[in-house]
Amino acid sequence: MSLRFAALGIDHRHIFGMAGNMMDAGGEFTGWWTEGSPDTQDGFVKRFPDIPHVADKAGLLEDPSIDLILISSVPRDRAALAIAAMEAGKDVMVDKPGCTTLEQLEEIKACVARTGRIWSIDFSERFEVPCVTKATQLVAEGAIGKVVQTMGTGPHRLNRPLRPDWFFEREAYGGILTDIASHQIDQFLFFTGSTDAEITMASVGNYANPGDPGLQDFGEIALRSPQGHGYIRVDWYTPDALPNWGDGRLTILGTEGYIELRKYVDVGGRDGTDHLVLVNGDRCENIDASDAGIPYFARLAADIRDRTETAMPQAHAFKVMELGLKAQALAEARG
The missing domain is CATH 3.30.360.10 (Dihydrodipicolinate Reductase; domain 2)
Incomplete structure (x- = not known):
């Protein structure tokens, strides 16, 4: 399996490491969308000059060849984007914080249970x-x-x-x-x-x-x-x-x-x-x-392929955000 991924939201510079490390792990970066023109955009385009920018995120969500969506939007918007991606059959790697309210976290948990997709947080530290x-x-x-x-x-x-x-x-x-x-x-x-x-x-x-x-x-x-x-x-x-x-x-x-x-x-x-x-x-x-x-990025790629939890248990991602929010x-x- 050759993993293909795309990005929704580049508002935080953590997206540089998320995307670069997934590429180093063998992933193919297929495209990106973001809301407006965040201050990070010039640097992002300089870092990833050959990756196409799409005007409508639906084009990425509806592409059946894309396995993984990376999300580094404004934090309050991350939950909605992750849910949209999982509903579209994609696994998700989100920048921290993965969500900003307990209500969002409950919606994400329900979506994971409903879809069977992976919701992973890149705790870069x-x-x-x-x-x-x-x-x-x-x-x-x-x-x-x-x-x-x-x-x-x-x-x-x-x-x-x-x-x-x-x-x-x-x-x-x-x-x-x-x-x-x-x-x-x-x-x-x-x-x-x-x-x-x-x-x-x-x-x-x-x-x-x-x-x-x-x-x-x-x-x-x-x-x-x-x-x-x-x-x-x-x-x-x-x-x-x-x-x-x-x-x-x-x-x-x-x-x-x-x-x-x-x-x-x-x-x-x-x-x-x-x-x-x-x-x-x-x-x-x-x-x-x-x-x-x-090893996190290669392990996540293997988890997407094998439907395992070697990079980070799903329950761990939920618990970290629950404790942070509480x-x-x-x-x-x-x-």
């Missing part, structure tokens, strides 16, 4: 980061014993001049915990082996951007399950001197050691990305994990 692949291997090998806690941080650069209007609209992006923190919820569930969790604390705030009341620039969550504990902090405060968009980190604590991931930059001085620190009873070392690979609601209810 796990699926597009080789050092997370290496950490997964080490944890599976028992390098740090039983995982009992994750601490994930997702600082981002605001880049105000480059942000579209919807970025500052709470209803459009879903809130900072629904949006950014979904990455860290995904990693907590995955590394602790949890299928559900209790939200013990959630808060959001706007401390640096009072002129944008719809923007939340800080958020945090505490989680626990029978398998482990988690703490998450996300923000839009990345200082200009940092050489990339954010110093994203993950610490995985086990009963026999710990792993720290400095995913995108090491402010301690090491060049490059994908820095992994492993400390256990025998080893205390820094590992360059940049060559560990990113944490968002809890934080906003508390004020």
Whole structure:
């Protein structure tokens, strides 16, 4: 089977990695549609100059040769596009957040049950980061014993001049915990082996951007399950001197050691990305994990062919978004 895919919505630059990595996994990019002319369009056309732009998304949805639809539209529109794609017989890979309300999530669940299609979320802070692949291997090998806690941080650069209007609209992006923190919820569930969790604390705030009341620039969550504990902090405060968009980190604590991931930059001085620190009873070392690979995209292609769940269990995608949406609601209810 030669997988063919198309894109609906290119409003977020995550579509660059989604499409590029599916092509690297052997997929054929057949066409794309987007609403209006988002700021990302010039860069997208430069990156994918040979991929045709279609004026009507129906042409892609009705093409029986297309297997997979990628979606990176404005977040509030992703659920409707995903449902339309699944109703048309396509599997879906959506940018995070996969949806922005619990009502949308229930509609997506019903559509998956009705159609039997795959609804997968590209959590890029796990699926597009080789050092997370290496950490997964080490944890599976028992390098740090039983995982009992994750601490994930997702600082981002605001880049105000480059942000579209919807970025500052709470209803459009879903809130900072629904949006950014979904990455860290995904990693907590995955590394602790949890299928559900209790939200013990959630808060959001706007401390640096009072002129944008719809923007939340800080958020945090505490989680626990029978398998482990988690703490998450996300923000839009990345200082200009940092050489990339954010110093994203993950610490995985086990009963026999710990792993720290400095995913995108090491402010301690090491060049490059994908820095992994492993400390256990025998080893205390820094590992360059940049060559560990990113298997999610090839696995998703195999799942589409074989109707399996090797890239990510469907229930996991649902649970990540459920917890993110509930944490968002809890934080906003508390004020």
